[in-house]
Amino acid sequence: MSEPRRLEVLRAIVEDYVHSREPVGSKALVDRHGLGVSSATIRNDMAVLEEEGLIAAPHTSSGRIPTDKGYRLFVDRISEVKPLSAPEKKAIQTLLEGADDLDDVMDRTVRLLAQLTNQVAVVQFPRVGGASVRHIEFVLLAPQQILVVLIASNGTVQQRIVRTPAAIQETELADLRQRILSAVSGVKLSALPAELGVALSQLPPALRAHGGTIIRALEQLAGLGRDDRILLAGTANLARSTGDFPLSIGPILEALEEQVVMLRLLSEMEYDARGISVRIGSENPYGGLSGASVVATGYGPDAGAKLGVLGPTRMDYPTTMAAVRAVARYLSRILEE
């Protein structure tokens, strides 16, 4: 009863189950995969695998299906990420290169990923934390209304309209802009709040009141910037695989809709040597997502922003992982320019 063969059996079970959706028995295994042993031997192997908690039988004397633990072992030790085909790579590249806007790039990416994997795709907007301040602009819209614009070095633009308690002069505003801009130009967005605090304390008292209002707005722009936005695509793919999910897909849709949940989910993933993170079924922190798996990875300069897909536990991990990795790479490259 050799160890390598047992792993081979597990791999075969996973692969068969993934594309038949049905419990797989010992006989079917020896038929489909040319293992050089008889079904009885496989049965013995399967008994051991079951004892180890890697596979389970839905009911007495039916075939076996992989457990979450079984998938985990499969992903970690058995499977190999299989590279995408050349035409696929080509398609990814041309599609992403055709985008003009950052919004457009992200939109195309998420759709592409959904289509490629036939699952729900999730991408998080690039984090602005690593970017720095490129420009700041204040525009007086009305005596007590100021448009505050913050442009980051990665091309993202944040804006917000604030009301000031008292009227402010155009010249006064220009002065403020000059002072604040010179204080924070080139500063990393993550360090912006601190620098703004310093800048505020150095303002002449006459400018303090309005300066405070504006600086608070800037802090918000830097903080809750675009990096807390996520994009979804392919939710319809969930419906196709009804039955793959133990419960209904309701809780999953709920989770997807709650950006906060998804953000936490993505940020909590840990990355293995291959740079891809997989959360399988019950490994997911949020209860509604047991029965679902998440395959994600980081992208961009410091891999700070995340992107990934969500699908049934019974998913084709090698292909999915390949697609996720490939899309992340191409996206990183596009964003670099």
Added chain:
Amino acid sequence: MSEPRRLEVLRAIVEDYVHSREPVGSKALVDRHGLGVSSATIRNDMAVLEEEGLIAAPHTSSGRIPTDKGYRLFVDRISEVKPLSAPEKKAIQTLLEGADDLDDVMDRTVRLLAQLTNQVAVVQFPRVGGASVRHIEFVLLAPQQILVVLIASNGTVQQRIVRTPAAIQETELADLRQRILSAVSGVKLSALPAELGVALSQLPPALRAHGGTIIRALEQLAGLGRDDRILLAGTANLARSTGDFPLSIGPILEALEEQVVMLRLLSEMEYDARGISVRIGSENPYGGLSGASVVATGYGPDAGAKLGVLGPTRMDYPTTMAAVRAVARYLSRILEE
């Protein structure tokens, strides 16, 4: 066999079916609703209603369910929009007033609507077409890179970064801004392209090249503004009512994901005297949405932007219509300030 009673029967069938989900029979009708006649009479009425295509029997000798046509008659002639309860109104108001940002308002609105109706809520961002130009700003980010910002009177801000073929001076840019702004300040966004064309032709030749680049960007900002964005909430509500939809919910999720489809859908709705538009089942143009009904209305100054909910044909129309109308009103009021 009086006409009024037949309508009463139809109403009773719709109401019963809506909250029992089961075909309703003649006996159950006389029991639950105190119609002063026997079940045999009701049967005769139902036979007529069936002949008129207002109700149908799923199989021989089972109860009847309303057809799309039946719902239509119900909505048009029988039902009354029932006002929301005072606490509900209060809740809407306080929730919406707590928002600070336009984005925040829209986000709260769509969630609110989903929760109120237990269905999928859709809101379209306010149209900018009716709004006018409040301010224009050009920011020189790099010698050949200009940030173009367009602020509309309704508070929406559009921005875009354009590259110019040749370097441009700060002073030159300020001059351009001055000329263009004075030409289009206060102009309706819908009329902006025309006015920009005039402005361009009046520019001194030296400014033409850069001016053209910038003006093209402005045109785009005015055109494909925020009004083509929609927000969704409550998709999980679809899952709860599996079985209400003849097919799977897949096509519906697909349609919801395609902003273009939803935008067309919303814009094509026609509004009756009550100002609320209802599309029932097969009345929907897009095939994937047969089996679903849409209740929508306009909001904002000229009711140009739309908002509504999507749910199973078997929905509680009076309550849903009331909720949609109420939310639209409160939203309009909030946006006015």
Added chain:
DNA sequence: ACTTGGCACTTGGGTGTGTCGAGTGCTAAC
């Protein structure tokens, strides 16, 4: 001209039974 009671008929759903096939676990032999 409606309304009503009565009755025969239809049908989906639930239940119980029997059969079939896939699959297991175990034991004894190789």
Added chain:
DNA sequence: GTTAGCACTCGACACACCCAAGTGCCAAGT
């Protein structure tokens, strides 16, 4: 450590059956 064989277990399916709900229609009543 592997294999063949065998008894056993279930789920899935088909079939028969009955029941309750409901209809359609007819003849009688108002």
